[in-house]
Amino acid sequence: MTSHVTPDSAVRGVGSDGDRLDPRHSPTPPPAAATPAPRPTKRARIRYNRTESRWGYAFVAPALILFAIMGIYTIGYGLALSFARWNGFSPNWEWVGFQNFTDLLFGSKTYAPRVQAAALNTLWVCIAVPVLTIAVSFPLAIILNSAKRFQGILRSVYFVPYVTTGIAVYLAWQYILEPNGAINALLKALGLGSLSQPQGFLGNPDTALPTLIIVLVWSAVPVAMLLYLTGLQSLDTSVFEAATLDGAGWWRTNTAIVWPLLRATTGIVFLLNLRDALQGFQIFLIMTNGGPGNHTNVLGLETYRLAFLSELAPTLGLASALGWMLFLAALAIALINQRLEKRAQ
Amino acid sequence: MKRHRSLTRTAALATTLALGLTLTACASGGGDAGSGDDKPLTLWTFKQTHATALEKTAEDFKAKTGITVKVQAITPDDAFVTKTQAAAKTGDFPDLLEVHSRGEDFTFGAAGLLENLADKITPEWDKNYLESVRNEGTVTAADFKSSQETGSKIAGVEEGQRLSVPLTIGTFGIVYANKERLAAAGITEAPKTWEDFIAALDAVKKTNPDNGGVTIGLKSPSTGLEWLMQPMGFGELGKEPFEALFKDDKSKNWSSANGTKVLSEYNKITPYWMPGSQTLDIDQADLSFAQGKSSFLVGGTFTLSFLHQNGFDTDNLMTFPVPPPADGAVTDLALAPFSLTGLSLSSASKNKDAALKFIEFVSEPENAKKFSTNALDLAPVDLGADPSTEVGPVLGAMMAAFGEAGPNTYNPGDTSYRPNQYDPGDVGALLMNMTPLAQTDPAQTGAKMAELIDSYWATQKG
Known part of the structure; x- marks a missing residue:
């Protein structure tokens, strides 16, 4: 049998006669002088397929087992826990049905007000971080893309916050933002002492959350900028040439042509940052621990506090329930985003 | 083709082996609790100091018995909680743990993770401990009753169980002051009243406008509440009215006139906070005092070791307990020492006899005194007529502030008057809104604190 393999069929692994090809075989036709291979019997092909399937399963088994242990088991455990009262130590869980969910939403005077205040802070973060990240990273990408020299160096410089972001950087930010920190010193040196914060930018309840949002944006811009740069470099240059011929200036080109063409990238940047803003808590835990006076508490941090910082109270179930509510919120946002994308297309 | 198949088989075998080895490694990791007789004992502590x-x-124990004890510090507190939670799940508890007395010991014990020491401690051994703290770590009738209520952190304990023995004792509510700066401001005697304390703060602030303030780790909001305001409030009202502040009786709780009175007095400290105290955790606050950024620090007996470790000259310290107001109900306020941390024995330990020997060894007066000296912390043994x-x-000198149990002695370790789900961090956060944040006044703060504490009572009463 001589197999005729088109590029398309090579991708699908199917010969023109519908036979399944052995992927280990070369897709190129054998030389004309070669003796045709004897056609395998149906039973031999079935046996061969079974053996191959077994090998396939053997190879994916490690990954599947690990996923089953680390993924499905954990997810199932977490879901079950959200219906229980437990402190992480006692051998038995106390099943409470949906009480954890209702307590967090409205039922408990202890937890519901905390969750509501954290939800409001989270909402601000969810709006401000994606919007500001896009507002900074899109123009930055355009400027970088049009830079004639040192583009590589500049790109690396702007990417530094991403590769250095972590606990050490957040602690460094703390020092910069404290009452005797660099920002207050700079403001005083510039004659803008009235803008300095005597209690530090994280010590004033009015400036603490906006300051954290700025730090979050600072660490989110590099990836967003890189995504925009990738998008910009994939655009057809003839579109810009046509726009130039039509007399469109820099501003008009970027707002009327580039921005709409990169709408998909903007969607991804928005969604990624929204997800981080909704579920992230590292920066809040390290820099403020939700303070001062719970003014920067967010839902991600509240989940962590209920799980591990509740003085051994049996609130792991509450933490799990809050985690699931956050997951549902993220899912809803993703679905809404998908719907809007489709409508826009 | 044959070679190809052989390669595939080798790859599959290697994958299976790798997975097997990984799982084996996971299964055997951290299995210290299963130490056999010849294996070292493991001790986890949450206190780096x-x-x-x-x-x-x-080391001394090994020299005497030949048994090795490996000490592992796990900090901060949330890391200790997660590590012990994971170890509890996987059966990898260490042989020994340093725990907060009446904290982790009761929670771990309630879950069956700790050995009941009640019948293991001989009367001779027990005599090593100071009588005032000898029963710490033992589940009392009141503890057992509290464990039966909804949402209790210690559900599962049994009355009479002894789940830890004291390792360190001490108290909260100790003010550390920079002696040189106080002397420069004309203060050579420790303040005896709250008014004297405020006057001292004012005087030092005037001579040291940039670093004359007082600090405390308010990033953990419970510190301001429990270490500073409560001792003062106890002195102002006396034992029973003070404890009533935490009940759900509106005529006596934080929303009452008594509550407003205590909060108003406490609010007088607002102008004297070191800027940014609300953003510092306990260690950072201690460090800022050690570095001279503040002139006063509020902590506990345990703070001294941290200051010493961070290079503060302890000869330059003036220490005194948080004083009561001059017109308060208790003018001769004393602080009761209580067991701050204890040692517990894991029920999963396979070398319980050796672990018990170590606990007893630590309690022997000579070894306890050595531990005290090395840790700059107080051991629960009789340190003689002159502990100095x-x-x-x-x-x-701090020990001189300790008093025997009584109506004029404030015992921070006694929390029996509070609801069992009480979270001092959340109550402290409301207090922070008054001082240092100046967002609410004393009456508003009291109303919010009462509302939150009422919610704990409501949960407890079901």
């Missing part, structure tokens, strides 16, 4: 002192005690000779003049 105790690690070195415990290691030195372990054992633990130095500063810690010795």
Whole structure:
């Protein structure tokens, strides 16, 4: 049998006669002088397929087992826990049905007000971080893309916050933002002492959350900028040439042509940052621990506090329930985003 | 083709082996609790400042018995909680744990993770401990009753169980002051009243406008509440009215006139906070005092070791307990020492006899005194008529503030009057809105604190 393999069929692994090809075989036709291979019997092909399937399963088994242990088991455990009262130590869980969910939403005077205040802070973060990240990273990408020299160096410089972001950087930010920190010193040196914060930018309840949002944006811009740069470099240059011929200036080109063409990238940047803003808590835990006076508490941090910082109270179930509510919120946002994308297309 | 198949088989075998080895490694990891007779004992502590002192005690223990004890510090507190939670799940608890007395010991014990020491401690051994703290770590009838209520952190304990023995004792509510700066401001005597304290703050602030303030780790909001305001409030009202502040009776709780009175008095400290105190955790606040950024620090007896470790000259310290107001109900306020941390024995330990020997060894007066000296913390043993000779003049002076149990003695370790789900962090956060944040006044703060505490009572009463 001589197999005729088109590029398309090579991708699908199917010969023109519908036979399944052995992927280990070369897709190129054998030389004309070669003796045709004897056609395998149906039973031999079935046996061969079974053996191959077994090998396939053997190879994916490690990954599947690990996923089953680390993924499905954990997810199932977490879901079950959200219906229980437990402190992480006692051998038995106390099943409470949906009480954890209702307590967090409205039922408990202890937890519901905390969750509501954290939800409001989270909402601000969810709006401000994606919007500001896009507002900074899109123009930055355009400027970088049009830079004639040192583009590589500049790109690396702007990417530094991403590769250095972590606990050490957040602690460094703390020092910069404290009452005797660099920002207050700079403001005083510039004659803008009235803008300095005597209690530090994280010590004033009015400036603490906006300051954290700025730090979050600072660490989110590099990836967003890189995504925009990738998008910009994939655009057809003839579109810009046509726009130039039509007399469109820099501003008009970027707002009327580039921005709409990169709408998909903007969607991804928005969604990624929204997800981080909704579920992230590292920066809040390290820099403020939700303070001062719970003014920067967010839902991600509240989940962590209920799980591990509740003085051994049996609130792991509450933490799990809050985690699931956050997951549902993220899912809803993703679905809404998908719907809007489709409508826009 | 044959070679190809052989390669595939080898790859599959290698994958299976790798997975098997990984799982085996996971299964055997951290199995210290299963130490056999010849294996070292493992001790986990959440206090970094105790690690070195415990290691030195372990060295002495090895010299005497030949048994090795490996000490591992796990900090901060949330890391300790997650690590112990994971270990509890996987059966990898260490042989020994340093725990907060009446904290982790009761929670772990309620879950069956700790050995009941009640019938293991001989009367001779028990006599090593100071009588005032001898029963710490033992489940009392009141504890058992509290464990039966909804949402209790210690559901599962049994009355009479002894789940830890004291390792360190001490108290909260100790003010550390920079002696030189106080002297420069004309203050040579420790303040005896709250008014004197505020006057001292004012005087030092005037001579040191940039670093004359007081600090405390308000990033953990419970510190301001429990270490500073509560001792003062106890002195102002006396034992029963003070404890009533935490009940759900509106005529006596934080929303009452008594509550407003205490909060108004406490609010007088607002102008004297070191800027940014609300953003510092306990260690950072201690460090800022050690570095001279503030002139006063509020902590506990345990703070001294941290200051010493961070290079503060302890001869330059003036220490005194948080004083009561001059017109308060208790003018001769004393602070009761209580067991701050204890040692517990894991029920999963396979070498319980050796672990028990170590606990007893630590309690022996000579070894306890050595531990005290090395850790700059107080051991729960009789340190003699002049403790200064054992633990130095500063810690010795602090012990002078200790008082016997009684109506004029504030015991921060007694929390029996609070609801069992009470979270001092959340109540402290509301207090922070008054001072240092100046967002609410005393009456508003009291109303919010009462509302939150009422919600704990409501949960407890179901």
